[in-house]
Amino acid sequence: MSGKDKGGVMSKLAETGKHIRSSQAWSSIFRPGSPFRDGYSDTPRNRSYVIMNNVLYHLHPVKVKRHGVRLSYTLCLGGMSFFLFILLTITGIFLMFYYRPTSPQAFLDIQALATDITFGQVVRNMHRWGAHAMVLTVFLHMARVFYHGAYKPPREFNWVVGIMLLLLTLLLSFTGYLLPWDQLAVWAVTVGSNMGRYAPVIGEQVSFALIGGTQITPDTLLRWYVLHVLFLPFIIVIFMAVHFWRVRKDGGISGPL
Amino acid sequence: MAGLPEHLLRRSAEAKAKATGRSVDEILAEMKGETPPAPATAAPTGESGSARDLTKEAADLGVPQDLLRRAMIARAKADGTPLPTEAGAAPAAAAAVAPVAAGSPAPMPAIPEGVRTQRLLTVVKAGSIQQTKREPADKVNTWPHLLAIEFVALLVLSGLLFVFSIYVDAPLLEFANFNQQPNPSKAPWYFLGLQELLSYFDPMVAGIIIPGYGLAALAFIPYLDRNPSVRPSDRKLAIMIFTFFVMGAAILTTYGSFFRGPGFNFTFPWVDGIWFDF
Structure with missing residues (x-):
């Protein structure tokens, strides 16, 4: 193929691209200011529009404090926690296609992930390591916020919401721990849930309700499965929404020190 | 009236003339600053001693x-x-x-017939329900400065997690057997600090009181710490207390994870191996 032909193809491609980007369908998808839109230029106005005309405006303001974008200030820990949550949701949905919360089927399904299902093992690994990583990033995020004094007025309540999120993260991790239904899962959860039984007045009742009996049984599996895939994610998403909303309402990121 | 268009000025003067009953030209001249403002036709009664009408x-x-x-x-x-x-x-x-x-002709009111007046009863200061105070701050555009960093962080994290997951498999032991408790039985790693405490104290203390009060204290930090400063040099005590508890939790967790073997007895991980599963 000669260079001239190649050039012809390239220019044709460029022309087609321009045609598509100037079409009504394209400009209906990408709102004014989108970098994907025809004729985008890097102007202060467009930089504002990228956020303002985007669903991201629910999460980010148009401008943020300069020190807030320094990696050494936040270490990206809160963002990583959120991103891990999304990653865990995606991998978790994948796993739900192959998992039945009954005994012994649960264990067999987990085994089958490694042997029968394309990418089954790597997705399960990502789900597990991601979950452990999330517990870690949430905890470190809390420590980061403490050391910056970012819980001080007007952010007091958002710290409390954050503690709830830490607790919910632990509960999500703990309920998921039982689901493989192997020796590690069953006995770790037995040891863990035995601690809660000593709570005064309500300990026995709460423990009974949570594990569906006086000890871990196959009934517990179904109960914790529902808690893990539906109930707790539902609750944590609500708290996350409040958490992110309050970050902005309380004046964005704290500091500088 | 600095540089106001003539027709706007005229319209305003006409309205004022209609309201006060003076001539348009007089008001227009006054607005342009050619004559000093004429005294209002019905000046409000001044403070004429204590006997006011x-x-x-x-x-x-x-x-x-x-x-x-x-x-x-x-x-x-x-x-x-x-x-x-x-x-x-x-x-x-x-x-x-x-x-x-009785409906007899009243004295000429200052406010013409048919004109409704409003009185200012009180001024309510606009207190906002959210933080709208804008101090001049050094800010950058979220796009591209923040979004680019977030996107890179997202890619790096996904990449690391994916690569790690290719090489390291999640543990899966044998099928659950309720008649055979493994020795040692350990809780998930984030509870191992508590399990470690459980080997020193009564379950009531280690399982309920310490974590319960710990969690409550954690949640109440913003209400207990009344120091408004965020500078580390002003917060030595707060930082010291927090660091003490975080380090305590980390040490207990590490101890419970790696230095506890069969029977939850003390072992050195480099002597008896690691009795720990993620």
């Missing part, structure tokens, strides 16, 4: 007379000045109210 004032302002008197008494009380003499006011009021009620 309540009736006249009430009619001028369009305020019920008794309300006006009450206000005057209140003001006099607040200022410590003698009360307005009722002697002059009361008979005048009695005489003046009657004809108004």
Whole structure:
């Protein structure tokens, strides 16, 4: 193929691209200011529009404090926690296609992930390591916020919401721990849930309700499965929404020190 | 009137003329600053001692007379000045109210017929329910400065997690057997600090009181720490206490994870191996 032909193809491609980007369908998808839109230029106005005309405006303001974008200030820990949550949701949905919360089927399904299902093992690994990583990033995020004094007025309540999120993260991790239904899962959860039984007045009742009996049984599996895939994610998403909303309402990121 | 268009000025003057009953040209001249403002046709009654003509004032302002008197008494009380003499006011009021009620021609009111007036009762300071105070801050555009960093962080994290997951498999032991407890039995790693405490204290203390009060104390930090400063040098005590507990939790967790073997007895991980599963 000669260079001239190649050039012809390239220019044709460029022309087609321009045609598509100037079409009504394209400009209906990408709102004014989108970098994907025809004729985008890097102007202060467009930089504002990228956020303002985007669903991201629910999460980010148009401008943020300069020190807030320094990696050494936040270490990206809160963002990583959120991103891990999304990653865990995606991998978790994948796993739900192959998992039945009954005994012994649960264990067999987990085994089958490694042997029968394309990418089954790597997705399960990502789900597990991601979950452990999330517990870690949430905890470190809390420590980061403490050391910056970012819980001080007007952010007091958002710290409390954050503690709830830490607790919910632990509960999500703990309920998921039982689901493989192997020796590690069953006995770790037995040891863990035995601690809660000593709570005064309500300990026995709460423990009974949570594990569906006086000890871990196959009934517990179904109960914790529902808690893990539906109930707790539902609750944590609500708290996350409040958490992110309050970050902005309380004046964005704290500091500088 | 600095550089206002002529037609706007004229329209304004016409409206004012209609409201006050003066000529348009007079007001226009006044607006342009050619003549000093003429005294208002019906100037509000000044403070003529304590004996003010309540009736006249009430009619001028369009305020019920008794309300006006009450206000005057209140003001006099607040200022410590003698009360307005009722002697002059009361008979005048009695005489003046009657004809108004009877519908006889009232004295020319300051406010023309058919014009509704509003009185400013109180000024409510605009207190906002959210943080809208804008101090001048050094800011950058979220796009591209923040979004680019977030996107890279997202890619790096996904990449690391994916690569790690290719090489390291999640543990899966044999099928659950309720008759055979493994030795040692350990909780998930984030509870191993508590399990470690459980080997020192009564379950009531290690399982309920310490984590319960710990969690409550954690949640109440913002309400306990009244120090407004965020500078680390001003917060030595807070940082010290927090670091103490975080390090304590980390040490207990590490100890429970790696230094506890069969029977939850002490072991060195490099001697007896690691009794720990993620």
